[in-house]
Amino acid sequence: MAGILTLHLFLESSATATGVIADFENTADVTSWSFYNGGEFPGARGAIISATSLNRKCAELQYVFTPIQGSTAAFDPHYVLVQHTVSAQQSTGAIAVRFLQQLSSPDLNISIRITDATGQTLQYAAKGIPPLTARSSGAWRETNIDLAKPSQYWSGANDGVVHPPIAKIAVLLDATGKRDKGYVRFDDIELVGAPSSATTLELTGGTLIAPGVSLGTLAERTGVNLHFTNNTPVLDKIKTAGLRWVRMDFTWSTIEQVAGTYNFSSFDTLVTTAEARGLSVLAILDYGNALYTGGAMTPPRTTQAINAYAAYCEAIARHYVGRNVVFEIWNEPDVAGFWGGSPNAAEYALVLKAGVASVMRGNANARVITGGLSTPYELTYRYWDTLENLGAMAGASGFGTHLYTDGPPEERWTDILRLNDRVARVMPGKALWCTEWGFSSTRLSTTNPKNGHDSVARTAQANRVVRELLVGWWANLPLIVLYDIYDDGSNAQEPEHNFGLLAQDLSEKPAMTAVRTLLSFANGRTLAGLMQYNNAPSGVHVLRLDGSTNKVYIVWAEETAPAFTLLIPDLRAQIKSMTGQTLSATTVGGKLSLSVTPSLGPVFVQIPSDTSAPSVPANLSGKATSTTAVSLTWTASTDNVAVTGYGVYRNNTLAGTTASTSYSDSGLNLSTSYAYSISAYDAAGNISARSSAVSVTTLSASSSSASSSSSSSSSSSSSGTSPGTPGLPLSGGSSASPDASGSGIATNSSSAASSGGGGSLGIYSLSMLLIITSVRRIA
Template sequence: MKKKSHISALLLIAILSFSCVSKSTALFVDNFENDTNPYGWSLVKDSGATGSFGFEKIGNNTVAKLNYDISNGGSWVGAQKSIQIVPKNAKGLRLQIKCSATSTAWIFLTDSTGRCFRHRLSRSLSDLDEMNWFNITLAFSTTPDSITGGVFTPTIQTGLKKITVAIEPRVSNMFGRDKWIPQPKGEMWFDNIEWITDFDETLHLITNEKDTISSTALWNKTGVCTHFEHGDLNKPDLITSLGFKCIRGDLAWGSVETKKGQFNYSYFDSIVKVAENNKLRTLFILCYGNKLYAKNTSDGLVSTEQITAFAHYCATTVRHFKGKDVDFEIWNEPNHPWFWLPKPDAIDFSKLLRVSIDSIKSANPKVTLISAGTAGIDWGFINTLGENKSLTGLDGIGVHPYVDGSPESISEDLICLRHLLKKYFKKVPKEWSTECGAISSKYGNGLSDSAQFCQARLDVRTILANWMVGFAYTYKYEFFCKGDSVDHQDNYGIIGFDMKPRPSYHAISTLQLLTENRLLLGRIKTQNTGAYALQFKGKNDNLLVLWTSAGKLVKDEAGYTTRFILPKKPICIYNYLGRKIPIPDKIKGQWILEAGGEVIYAVLPD
């Protein structure tokens, strides 16, 4: 490789990573070292879009460059190349890209029948600096985001005939809002497109222990969402047994002000007492309407009377809990139609937020206060709050990074949010992941064993991903299932409605037990962006946490596994549920461990 991608700081601290050694010689589709373009690249674009394709010299290297402009229509611009011969053993592609945080890169793969498999490309969780190049790995077995020109199949079934590298601006239009494009014009550079013939990773242990973070520090900022009204704190030992150190739940306006101007916090005092007795920090959500002032509790608060009364409730509440281990979040998912009727409006919410922040900080300037967690990382909604000067005074930015794909794909929305927030802060506050996690009903019958095992695999990866990107706090949604139906709202929990632990409970418990009393040294550098290897240092050993972001969760799902070549013979190996796995035989002098969509733990000697 002629240039190295940036190795970003894990958990926002500088952690040294070591490069893997590729066993195979690179088989280039193109490395653009011939300026006369002999390989047949051509500009292609969506109807209405304009752009250009060419080459640029960066140091001693020649790279490809795309410019796009969709000011007058269209959505993307790309460079396309016809493929004459595909190596028989090719399993995917690798390339290097540089583009703005407000752009999204794509690869389109067109087969011999004319079907186009479109893959949205996500940065690795270690590549969150938009000023740097980043590597992308795409396995042909990966399920595309969409297919045009034919019947949907999860992977290419016939010969690959064309490769298109495309760029489009990021678009904010969650929940049917009007489309907003932060930058309709932009550019992208790409280079070193090569065929992948294997997904092997030769791992080298990190030896630099200068910049580390203890697992205790990580778990101190990891918690769970609770519903106090359902008795979630009746068994606090179940929460603490998982290593969780904080809880989040509603302190609804209507539950404490039942007569205008009169407040009763006795119920929530008891919650804080139980939490403090169990060394749990509480995040209260100051939320929702009050029927003394609005027809429905889910109505957006827009009148002067409503905003003034809500701000008074916020200030009174914060003043009441002054000196306690309590933080506050203003509202929950105001960008979602369920929580701001008749429909979400960022400008309306910004007015409520601005007055509430001022009122709260007047009551207690030292209180930790974060903005409402948005459904998803809704950078467009949050940007509108910033434009309306409603973020000043906050100590954190709330987000709910639920994703349809892998937990690691939060990188693209997160880097865009961080880019936009720089406009409104000299020192940007950290994001709080106040809801996250998987739901079993996404994988069929949410009560089935197979669906719950998928949830467990993803819940562990979600926590690890949240740690890697440096969220200030992470709250798994949720602790107890609210019902015993197959409805999706009843299948987020890690404890079933029958009070029995679900597989997620055991998976998170395994993560906690194996990382306990260890130091996180960082992510071991891998050449394939979907291959993750985290190293935790123990007193006399090292714990490797291994998985593949595009790996299979179920047998028939598209995806691939990574063959991790370990530097030493493992002492023991565990699966994501804590069950021991046989140590593999040494093959040609190597210990090889395969990991797909589920986390595998390998304990190695020093």
């Protein structure tokens, strides 16, 4: 049961909703929105209706961007929209719009329009990103729009600034490139104000979203791109960092310089030195050959050239039988520079089919991946459509993609889900491989001119590189290849020169240090899951790794997320930055307090497993308060972390639990003596031995107005126990079983009876414990 209740981030104060526009729980919420078909551009049809999707009531804006059959009317649809009037009270202090959306097709273009007090219309792109907890491209997407950043505006003040109060809000669906029908569903649309105060998040235990399948280790799926065949010092750095894969072009023109003769010697050096360091090789079978194609970067287009390429693929697969080599058919065939100046999906389909079949002829046990396209966007999706329609991916072992973006790595979650859907459809049982992904420090530079050597830019690169690996691990991608191992040049203003984990002189950049830090924390730990928490700011993420002796929480904020204070309720916690530096935290009220900002990057919070039980409660005393009730008090226990609560035992049977140092027990018999003892427990499930028992006698009918004095019993305390039920799994993986008294209370036989020792046993809520006790009494 490890990982069901773990970390929870409680948002004490964040962006506040100034006005909930609609939650669509009733029909009136939908009818208050008016539909408009963009009549100035004739032909669009549609409607707004109430709908329910994934157990959520919502509004559905339907569109039909197809002509009416047989109609001769003008047809040039541009958009449909629905509009709602906003009250001044709802829009007071609004700085953003927040809502959920669900699309009939992932390529739909959605916008939000605002009309302000001057009559100005401001339009905003409303790109929704599914949460990292989503495992389907059809999941609801969260959308957050900054009202200070319109994509276009017109009329009224015409200055791009919202002049309050907001008069109207609209949801618009763009018809550009669409000649079909579908919908956008939206829900919980609200105007959001500025935070009332700084956000505080507390690490106290919450709901863990498990991945559903074992994700394996991070290292086994992490690699880096190379541009050499013989560089032992760099391969040593790769091994030391903890990476397990290298990717390299095994260029056709290098291997076959004489027709029909294949020379693998330089690549043999790479494979041998890589294998000696525990590194597997992804060999890209790519580019042209002047012997057949007319140039080194001209792809095979004729039957003769494709047959020659196929022969090269078969020869290389046969040559590396039994070696740690996986094959990829071409690199970015959708890019002009890698496909003779004119990318063509139908041409690549022929090459892909021939390459996959030939590799499998050379080695029936080989793994061969489709060539990774440059980056997911609508052109590449159409390219993939062509490959799918031509059946070109049949027989491949995996579906290759590159996941480049200038935005945060997390925004690629949309594409990962969308591509996973395609893989399931086209290549059942296979997986999506990320064969290239990286960030140029030049593109992340904020200086003018851009400076990829700037320390701030290089730190930003490290931040995103670590997060791309975390996203890939959470997505269960079999491989995530970082681009690339070292800078390809020395020009600080050239983006292509600044993708490296190492500088051109092979000195270590922050990105390499950060990768090593991440892999060191991931080593020997499993990815238990992603934390889901209520009311946390958009863009704040927490992953939990479980080890044998500790847990590591990886906490980070995307670039647009607010800074926040993280409270860690365990003073033993070790906190490291993404580059492995110890972060200083202040102690506030017995907790560690750390300021977290997006620029800080992922923070590693390592908390040792708690196996120490609280001290035994002392000074237990009790008195009768009536003929059917007694009152108990005791001195608080201490714990290495914190005492969560106390178990109250009556005649060796659990009567209930309490978080305080007092307890009232009722429903008793008159003039009857009861023996009470107390144990303490903590959040980790450790339970102390029981206190010495005291005997308390309820009042008799004749003396109900007097109190009965308590006396200490000389009986010894029992062993540490858990308020569990027989056969119910406990936190240590064991099961509770009846004790000698037949009460059904689990006993930890290894615990010391009176020395304060306790077992690591599960703790249940007061209501559950009382239900369990009542059932036992009835039985």
